Amino acid sequence: MPRRYQSRREAAVETVLGTALAGLVLGLVAVPLFTTGFPLAVVVIAALVGLVALRRDSRALGGGFLVAFGLWWVYYVGQAVERCDALNRQPNGSCAIYGTLEQLALAGCVFLVGAVLVAIALRQETARA
Numbered sequence: 001m002p003r004r005y006q007s008r009r010e011a012a013v014e015t016v017l018g019t020a021l022a023g024l025v026l027g028l029v030a031v032p033l034f035t036t037g038f039p040l041a042v043v044v045i046a047a048l049v050g051l052v053a054l055r056r057d058s059r060a061l062g063g064g065f066l067v068a069f070g071l072w073w074v075y076y077v078g079q080a081v082e083r084c085d086a087l088n089r090q091p092n093g094s095c096a097i098y099g100t101l102e103q104l105a106l107a108g109c110v111f112l113v114g115a116v117l118v119a120i121a122l123r124q125e126t127a128r129a
Contacts, residue, residue, distance in 0.1 A: 009126050012126055016060045019121075023068070030068075032072065059121040063114040064118060066111070067111055067115060070108065070109075074107045077104055080100075084097050
């Protein structure tokens, strides 16, 4: 549908979802950089702060970033469990991981907070339109 025939509500939803997607992509790129200690992570965070400061719908951007952060957290916990299992299969290997369920619960909370922020941004923008 051409843009000029779009309703204000549809345009607002597109803007919020586009901003949330930008935050998600930024999080998918930035979180692995943080874990490797790569100096480029500082540039990515500076870009995130700049976008949040300039955008009216920064809740959606932050929400998308938190969704990505939660997903990466679950991935890293899963990788740690797999490495521990592989070590335990080796002769004389010994590995134990404690607090896995708590880590997954925290990662799930971060994911949910991000999803709620995106939902709040959507609701506010559609109410304005």
